Amino acid sequence: MSDLIERARELDARDPLAAVRADFVLDEVVYLDGNSLGALPANVPGAVEDVVRRQWGELRIRSWTESGWWTAPERIGDLVAPLVGAAAGQIVVGDSTSVNVFKALVGAVRLSGGPDAGRDEILVDASTFPTDGYIAASAARMTGCTVRPLAPAEVPDALGPRTAAVLLNHVDYRTGRLHDLPALTAAIRAAGAVSVWDLCHSAGALPVGLDSHGVDLAVGCTYKFLNGGPGSPAYLYVRAGLQDRFDSPLPGWNSHAEPFGMRPEYAPADGAVRGRVGTPDILSMLALEAALEVWSRPDVSVDAVRAKSLALTDFFLECVAAYVPEGRVVTVTPRAHAERGSQVALACEDAGEVMERLIAAGVVGDFRAPDVLRFGFTPLYLSFAEVERAARVLADTLG
Template sequence: MTAISLHDCRSRDAADPLRPLRDLFALPPGVIYLDGNSLGPLPRATAARVARAVEQEWGQGLIRSWNDAGWFEMPGRVGDRIAAWIGAGAGEVVATDTTSINLYKVLSAALQIAAQDAPGRRVVLSERSNFPTDLYIAQALCRQQGCTLRLVEAQELPAALDGEVAVLMLTHVNYRSGAMHDMAALTRAAHEAGALAVWDLAHSAGAVPVHLHDAQADFAIGCGYKYFNGGPGAPAFVWVHPRHAERFWQPLAGWWGHDAPFAFTPEYVPAPGIGRYLCGTQPVLAMVALACGLDTLEASLPHGGMRALRAKSLALTDLFIALVEQRCGDAGLRLVTPRDHAQRGSQVCLSYQGPHARHCVSSLPPEGAVPALGQPGDGHAEGAYAMVQALIARGVVGDYRAPDILRFGFTPLYLGFEDVWKAVEQLGQVLDSGEWRRPEFGRRQAVT
């Protein structure tokens, strides 16, 4: 195979219709940011817009801005903008609370529906490598409601959908491997088995095509601070299929979810539809920042929107994989993310296999299953962590996920093909030089 050159990458950048969108972001000079799948970068417009909300809407308008500046309607207004990126309808999504809190709401509602429609079903089924907060929320709810959380490997999910399962709870794109589930197929399998499907879109909303209605999903939640570029701790979002929206109260029946919150009645009357999934007073300044983040995604619409973003995302991740093979093929790394486009999110994850491994990329097991990850204590976790820290010191920002994963996110709004080439070159130099073995790169910080 012909080697890929820096010139090749620059030529692809010159022909990229999305390239001007990079200017929408305040990216630090000299930094290649491959961690937008964990925290999106700052849009240039956000600081001034939030300052205006602080100085004018809050400072001058004071409490009048709940009406005059439209603060009160923001959860639904921002939710409608999110709906366009996840295959939902207008009036079906609200931006509110956190991913964990919203999961608690929808999983509780799903278990209530299951208890009414199929009272013998008491199992929540999920993937063993699902994001931990999802598993923790499910564990807590199962303890409260006398249910069982059953965890299996990804390839075992269809067979595990038996007559005991009430809810299938999955993250669309796995946070640690980048593997993407077939939402429509698994939702269909859940329904055929008599179960409901709850989807976490934290690593897919704004990054890959999502079609909740087409997939006939039941519930979905996701966050605003990754591919929506809403800032650290940005409001999350929640979607409920209209066929379920008014069947039950959600468990956190706060005043913002009341049908008439300013009637101040002592009895709770849930708002119609998705409005009842609100809870308490909304974080206006954070919502303003999230709206600015959505502006950056919507700037792609004249260039093809999600179709163009997905095409570039796959091109960037394909290039990264090919360059790692070309530059680091004997460094003891292994590809964890699926090669198959239909199974890949917008990230690439590498597992450090140790200094004696000779192949960077391994084939996936049969049926597209993700290779099993190493376990803590296998001897390579410290190496993976230190490699990521050494890269960050060189200006290439990725992150580490236990036990041995180097994780790199690819956001096509601001990343180019030259960025990918330079990032892999820096990775190669880190590995060739062994500088990652320096003591300072092995010191663990609170956030990895």
């Protein structure tokens, strides 16, 4: 046991991201649930207080222009863009992930030509986070399509002239499996269909490469590895080459070419702004903007984060193997780096109770029915010492 404690000490001493931890508010709890709700960045309380007291309280309505409220969705979209490999002008922040899945999928069907062009099928990852499937069913119903659930690995064979759109998760929320975005995107494009990627569990944890892999549309949340806060706004990516044909099912006034023209006829704005809908939620949006500041540190990059993420999850698996009796838990997350997100899922029959005891013992992960212990690893603020301790407490808890 002391070997692993010593190893953790060495890994922490060599960790190029170790200093970033001070930018977050943390305590003695080992917080392995940043893939559900990221920890509080230390600069956010002050930023939010300024938004509330000065921008709203003193400037009031003037802040829509003077405090940059009106342009926040596209400005913050441009802060998210480099984290997912997108050039500026293609991402807009706002609404929930579910609402953005609806915009993206209906938009994708329309871009494909849809049922009028013989494309009447939407392929959806069968193991997706449920909301994507529910919204896909609604998008299909409202565009004259049907939904076909399948495993991501089955997508290439299922693609055909009837495929309108394909909705996939970059990282599976339950297993932590990282899907092959480049190959799947290429296959979707070759079939003449439109790709929609859900980046909730990958953005901020690993390189995505939206532009370089030719992704058509993408959505993601900002409260997991981007630490935007509870229910912070999601985002929508529309590839630059598709923007002038992107036809949103939610053409609110914020997406109008001239929003304050108050014209009865709708005319869509150019660019990412076309993905906006209604009045942006400023408090949450500007909290997110502050939370993203950490990415402008010279020592922080997506590559550095990915390297540490793999080191953390490797080390956790190593510690679990050393501390937990063989057979007590089954590792669900793939061991191959190319197939692993930034989480480790362990299965055991009594996972619900185990997670309760683990949380009581100061190690916070979460339980996903029916049998998964889910541990998220946020490289910006986790240490190897914490990872070793989490595995040790887990072993004690498993008894």
